[in-house]
Amino acid sequence: MFGNFLYFIVALLVYTTYQPPTRPQIPFYEAMGFFVGLSALFAGLTWILFKKLEDRLSKSGAAQTEQAFESLMTRQSVLAIGLFAVDIYALELGGYLREIVLFDMLPTLGALVFLAVFIGYLCIIWASAYNVHQRLHKTGISRRNYVVSNITFSIPVLLPWLCLSAVADLITLLPFETPKALLNSTGGQIVYFLFFLFVIAIFGPALIQQFWGCRPMAKDEARQRIEDLCRRAGVAYREIMVWPLFGGRMLTAGVLGLIARFRYILVTPALLRYLSPGETEAVIAHEIGHVKQKHMLFYLFFFAGYLVIAFSSLDLLLYGALYAQIVAGPAGFSEPASTTFVSIVFSVAMIATFLVYFRFVFGYFMRNFERQADIYVYNLMDSAAPLISTFHKIAASTGQPPEKPNWHHFSISRRIAYLRRCEEHSGWIRAHHRKIRVSIAVYLICLAAIGWLGYNLHFGAAGQAVSGKIAEQVLKRQIRENPEKAGLHVMLGDLRYSRENVTGAISAYRQALSLEADNVQALNNLAWLYATQPRDSGFFRPQRALELARMAADNSQQPHVLDTLAESYFINGQYEKAFTVEEKALSAAGVNRGHYREQLEKFRRAADRNIP
Numbered sequence: 001m002f003g004n005f006l007y008f009i010v011a012l013l014v015y016t017t018y019q020p021p022t023r024p025q026i027p028f029y030e031a032m033g034f035f036v037g038l039s040a041l042f043a044g045l046t047w048i049l050f051k052k053l054e055d056r057l058s059k060s061g062a063a064q065t066e067q068a069f070e071s072l073m074t075r076q077s078v079l080a081i082g083l084f085a086v087d088i089y090a091l092e093l094g095g096y097l098r099e100i101v102l103f104d105m106l107p108t109l110g111a112l113v114f115l116a117v118f119i120g121y122l123c124i125i126w127a128s129a130y131n132v133h134q135r136l137h138k139t140g141i142s143r144r145n146y147v148v149s150n151i152t153f154s155i156p157v158l159l160p161w162l163c164l165s166a167v168a169d170l171i172t173l174l175p176f177e178t179p180k181a182l183l184n185s186t187g188g189q190i191v192y193f194l195f196f197l198f199v200i201a202i203f204g205p206a207l208i209q210q211f212w213g214c215r216p217m218a219k220d221e222a223r224q225r226i227e228d229l230c231r232r233a234g235v236a237y238r239e240i241m242v243w244p245l246f247g248g249r250m251l252t253a254g255v256l257g258l259i260a261r262f263r264y265i266l267v268t269p270a271l272l273r274y275l276s277p278g279e280t281e282a283v284i285a286h287e288i289g290h291v292k293q294k295h296m297l298f299y300l301f302f303f304a305g306y307l308v309i310a311f312s313s314l315d316l317l318l319y320g321a322l323y324a325q326i327v328a329g330p331a332g333f334s335e336p337a338s339t340t341f342v343s344i345v346f347s348v349a350m351i352a353t354f355l356v357y358f359r360f361v362f363g364y365f366m367r368n369f370e371r372q373a374d375i376y377v378y379n380l381m382d383s384a385a386p387l388i389s390t391f392h393k394i395a396a397s398t399g400q401p402p403e404k405p406n407w408h409h410f411s412i413s414r415r416i417a418y419l420r421r422c423e424e425h426s427g428w429i430r431a432h433h434r435k436i437r438v439s440i441a442v443y444l445i446c447l448a449a450i451g452w453l454g455y456n457l458h459f460g461a462a463g464q465a466v467s468g469k470i471a472e473q474v475l476k477r478q479i480r481e482n483p484e485k486a487g488l489h490v491m492l493g494d495l496r497y498s499r500e501n502v503t504g505a506i507s508a509y510r511q512a513l514s515l516e517a518d519n520v521q522a523l524n525n526l527a528w529l530y531a532t533q534p535r536d537s538g539f540f541r542p543q544r545a546l547e548l549a550r551m552a553a554d555n556s557q558q559p560h561v562l563d564t565l566a567e568s569y570f571i572n573g574q575y576e577k578a579f580t581v582e583e584k585a586l587s588a589a590g591v592n593r594g595h596y597r598e599q600l601e602k603f604r605r606a607a608d609r610n611i612p
Contacts, residue, residue, distance in 0.1 A: 236260035289376025312454020
């Protein structure tokens, strides 16, 4: 079931990392025809494959069929992600949705529509798998409840994204510039993400337990035992809830919440029905172990750590995507195809980063935290025998071989073996606690190193040099393909100027003006370059700067153009004209008014002293 979390997050990454072309390249009706046809083909294939597996169940053993069932579930889920990617990248269905004003204003709505499409693909898998699942596990729930349980168990993983994205949409609609500017800055995005992560971690459990349909446990002997155990362990909680997961027929329990006011202990009806009182206490002791060892707090920090990983790898991924664009050009791709190719490279890299981080690093800590929670039973009970017998019952109820591991738990056989090893020698308990401490220390050191590297790549001189070089190569390729586009030469000039390549910038601006003599950006930027260079640099040309600035201002009265003209008057000693033009620039300015006020003050002082 936990694999569904990964599928949902990967699907979300597929959608959010896609950079669509300006307009969809496939006609709408053709795209919808392909969408319906591929979806029908996927549904038919999935139904046939699970029907064949159902027929095979009567001929082979349950253990072999169980392995085949899990493999088929995984394959079809991965295929669903692939089909979803085809909808986004090949059919460009998102582009048509963005043409609707409401979806353009609120991108979260579009994401929800396409996530509903992905959930539909998963529902096809679950509905097709129902008969095999029933014959293997004999849960007795209906097909509808089986599908709904899978959905309701998995969807809360999208809650943090939904809150983040929805509030971000609302901020962009507000008539206030400061929140938008903060949200568009790197630091603002980090603070915004961390704030919502902690808010959701604290208040989210109250929403999740309601979404799962949990209800307070009756005040009976079983509840009294759980309350007594929590009291002995010193663990406070808001409520003990009955968790109707898969119709309440799964043998499991859980705990939600970082703080006592919003902490819920969850138990399924099957656990209360089939386990002895001692076994139930052992399971609750395991869940208490998660609380006492502060595993949930570490998980929260671990998710925040992904922000560091993503931020640090973002520049590397962007460099790779830009390099892919350089490669894509000579390959004969059209501009839209080249953009899609780069978007695919970037998306695949982001998804790979996520999968490696969560599947392997997070999986490592989850497995070892589960073992640490297992051995916490010794803090509350004399023996782990009740927990061991519970593991045997779980293995029997699921029909899975005890030796089968998964990415977030050690196999039942290994968990039992370690508990028995601890029964024989308590040193194994201390050894595992030491292993956890060392692992966390190594993780923190690696995270700090990656964060330092990411900071230097993003803000350091080395990162800026690399990004500038790659961006220049991309622009040069585009210029080779479109040599008559003056705007591309202006962009190249701006890039070179930002990298202090003044000679190269002048060459690019002049080339733009040879193609389009009245190009305002080329006129303005070249004028500013001539006007602001040191007087002894050989590039300081006040007269030429004034000529270019006048030509730019004749074609545009934008604030930055007027500011360049005022600066050009200033360096030519015409202080009154500089002051007058800068007043117009300040009046026209909507943002960054501080710069224009500083310029006005500079011109006023010069006019008063009548010196350059």
